[in-house]
Amino acid sequence: MFGGMAESLRQKTGIDPEYLRSGMLVKPPFDVQAANQWCAQHDFPVEARGDDLFLPNVAQARNPRLLQALRASVESLGGRIVEHCAVNQIISDANHVKHLSTSQGDFKADTYIVTAGAWSKQLLGEQALHTDIKPIRGQMLLFKFDTPPLPHIVLQAGLYLIPRKDGHLLVGSTLEDVGFDKSTTEEVRDSLWQRATNVLPSLKDMPIIQHWAGLRPASPGNIPTIGRHPNLQNLFINSGHFRYGVTMSPASVEVLLNEMDGTPQPFDVSAYHWR
Numbered sequence: 001m002f003g004g005m006a007e008s009l010r011q012k013t014g015i016d017p018e019y020l021r022s023g024m025l026v027k028p029p030f031d032v033q034a035a036n037q038w039c040a041q042h043d044f045p046v047e048a049r050g051d052d053l054f055l056p057n058v059a060q061a062r063n064p065r066l067l068q069a070l071r072a073s074v075e076s077l078g079g080r081i082v083e084h085c086a087v088n089q090i091i092s093d094a095n096h097v098k099h100l101s102t103s104q105g106d107f108k109a110d111t112y113i114v115t116a117g118a119w120s121k122q123l124l125g126e127q128a129l130h131t132d133i134k135p136i137r138g139q140m141l142l143f144k145f146d147t148p149p150l151p152h153i154v155l156q157a158g159l160y161l162i163p164r165k166d167g168h169l170l171v172g173s174t175l176e177d178v179g180f181d182k183s184t185t186e187e188v189r190d191s192l193w194q195r196a197t198n199v200l201p202s203l204k205d206m207p208i209i210q211h212w213a214g215l216r217p218a219s220p221g222n223i224p225t226i227g228r229h230p231n232l233q234n235l236f237i238n239s240g241h242f243r244y245g246v247t248m249s250p251a252s253v254e255v256l257l258n259e260m261d262g263t264p265q266p267f268d269v270s271a272y273h274w275r
């Protein structure tokens with residue numbers, strides 16, 4: 001679904017999320033048998049290249065551009081985005097949300113959807129029920145070349161290098177259980193740099209142009225929560241996608257919209273339901 005969504009956003013807004021099927025080269029160590037078995041089971045093309053595996057169908061998108069395009073699309077449809085506005089409390093009676101109490105006053109709507117990522121559980125308070133979403137920090141480095149230094153994404157032992165069309169190269173990432181702390185550390189910067197330069201020695205001559213961290217919304221079993229609150233009829237959630245929230249966004253939204261208007265789902269989505 002992603003390629004279609006990106007192209008439709010580009011046409012509607014003039015902002016190109018740069019969805020690109022660049023492919024991904026996976027370098028050892030990895031379990032060759034398990035990898036080939038997974039690809040065969042999921043009918044996912046794979047080519048052996050010496051000791052490496054190349055997955056030609058793996059794609060990438062420029063996430064900041066994707067968000068800019070989504071924003072322009074929402075606004076062109078008449079949507080209003082209120083920035084720097086913290087929801088402090090969800091005010092409800094026994095079975096309905098009545099309004100939101102926020103840093104910019106109260107907001108009232110027919111329907112509410114919690115999409116607060118790693119903060120969703122805190123925001124919901126006791127209404128979170130069994131939803132267990134917590135932050136896992138990831139740090140990234142950004143480099144800039146004149147032209148892409150790699151023709152495809154490279155993955156080795158959890159480290160990935162993603163070449164953008166304009167010569168930017170993204171290096172990530174870490175999985176750190178440090179709470180709501182978005183700071184970066186020198187230790188991680190050095191270790192990402194070390195590992196990345198082993199894969200691509202020409203990186204040694206390039207300055208790091210950015211180093212930042214984000215908080216992923218981690219869920220038990222990596223399964224996001226999508227659907228209606230068991231008690232509050234007008235409250236929905238779409239959260240807890242951990243490492244794949246961008247990848248899963250078009251499909252998650254379809255599942256959510258089906259839940260909201262009662263359309264039958266194209267497959268069994270009960271694992272995502274709010275409990």
Ligand SMILES: Cc1cc2nc3c(=O)[nH]c(=O)nc-3n(C[C@H](O)[C@H](O)[C@H](O)COP(=O)(O)OP(=O)(O)OC[C@H]3O[C@@H](n4cnc5c(N)ncnc54)[C@H](O)[C@@H]3O)c2cc1C
Pocket residue numbers: 085086087088115116117118119120123137138139140172173174213214215216217238239240241242243244245246247248
């Ligand atoms: C280093 C790193 C690399 C990643 N790589 C990938 C990848 O390659 N592919 C992929 O698919 N995913 C990737 N992810 C994961 C992806 O970023 C997340 O799954 C996704 O952003 C989750 O989207 P979300 O909208 O649920 O939450 P978020 O993007 O976290 O957005 C939640 C928003 O809610 C706001 N908010 C929180 N509390 C409140 C409140 N009380 N009131 C108002 N607003 C509030 C926050 O400020 C934030 O803007 C990566 C994440 C990191 C950190």
